[in-house]
Amino acid sequence: MPKEVKLAKFAGFCYGVKRAVETAKKLKSENPDKNVFVLGELIHNTDVIEELESLGIKTINEIPEHGEGICVVRSHGESPEVIDKINAAGFELVDLTCPDVKKVQQKAIELAKDGYFVVIVGKAEHPEVIGINANARLWSDNVVVASSVEQLQSYEREIKAHKKVGVVVQTTQMLKTLNPIVEYLTSISKELHVANTICQSTAMRQSEAKELAKESDLMIVVGSKKSANTTHLAEILKNITKTIHIENDSELDDYKSIVNNSQNISITAGASTPQSVIEKVIEKIK
Ligand code: SF4
Structure with missing residues (x-):
């Protein structure tokens, strides 16, 4: 048979990645005489990174003190500190943070500003989570990252001491990771606001x-x-x-x-x- x-x-490709790759290529073709840099790999794919390099779009992992040309922020987003550094170096900044990632950053900021204890569901080392965390932390110190109930349990005292707890989720997380965290928080918090920000x-x-x-x-x-x-x-x-x-x-x-x-x-x-x-x-x- x-x-x-x-x-x-x-x-x-999802629309956020498609938009990032197409815009980076367009930037270079419209500005052939300018340097076009991307901070960190634009996407996790070696073939695409090599293709971008061949077009003259270079990946940098650190921001130099003085920069010339365009510096692209990829779809994962960045922290406000990194954005400031890119501007301070003298680059022309093109922010290609995915609109869905921007929404998570905004939601985390909103919760932090409104006095919630903010829980970001995701892996602390993921670039998107680093950006969300840094944005929320501009407004409050009561922000933690956790990808399991076990990790969150170490903050139980602080959570119980807060009247309101707010949750956002890294866009590509699994519901399977979010659900037990929500269940645990329901059992220990007085007021819980969950923003399911999985894209x-x-x-x-x-x-x-x-x-x-x-x-x-x-x-x-x-x-x-x-x-x-x-x-x-x-x-x-x-x-x-x-x-x-x-x-x-x-x-x-x-x-x-x-x-x-x-x-x-x-x-x-x-x-x-x-x-x-x-x-x-x-x-x-x-
Ligand atoms: S948030 Fe969703 S649409 Fe945006 S880049 Fe990530 S996976 Fe793609």
């Missing part, structure tokens, strides 16, 4: 992939292992069916027998995975 291979509708694009990608997983004997998740949303996607699907997470078609060779023994294969991909990488995976399976 021939294999059935399906591709998810919501696979690959639509992430929510739709995850729910579609879950449905596909139910009818597939193999799910293939394509995308960088450094990408939080791709890794989360693979984690969710592993609980439903056999799932492999690969960065590109060449990694498929490591899973030859699994692929050969599967009949209904579905493919999805993270928000930073280019269409060309997904197509090569499909071609190889076929």
Whole structure:
């Protein structure tokens, strides 16, 4: 029997990533004589970073004292301190923070200003979380980051001492992470405000992939292992069916027998995975 291979509708670039990549390219083509820098990798994909480099768009990891040209803030967003540094260095700043990430930053600021004890659900080291945390901390010291109930338990005394607790979530987090945290906070806080800031694009990608997983004997998740949303996607699907997470078609060779023994294969991909990488995976399976 021939294999059935399906591709998810919501696979690959989300609108925030698409907007960042297209705008960076446009900036360089409209300003060929200017330096165009991106602070940190624009997206977690080596092929895309190399393509940008070949167009003259360079990734920098630190802000020099004096800068010349354009400096792009990527879709993850930055802290106000970093934004100030980019301006102070003399760069022309182009802020490509995803509008959905901006909304989380704004919500966290709002809660901090209104006297809430703010809980940011996410991993402290994630660049988006660093930006949200720094923005909220401009207004209040009562801001913590946690990705599990265990982590939050160390703040139980402070939480109980506050009248109001507010929650925001990093955009690509899983509901599975948010729900137990909300349940725990409900049990220890007097007033709880939860802003579910998981972005639509992430929510739709995850729910579609879950449905596909139910009818597939193999799910293939394509995308960088450094990408939080791709890794989360693979984690969710592993609980439903056999799932492999690969960065590109060449990694498929490591899973030859699994692929050969599967009949209904579905493919999805993270928000930073280019269409060309997904197509090569499909071609190889076929
Ligand atoms: S995953 Fe969501 S929040 Fe992140 S860049 Fe894409 S659309 Fe924006």
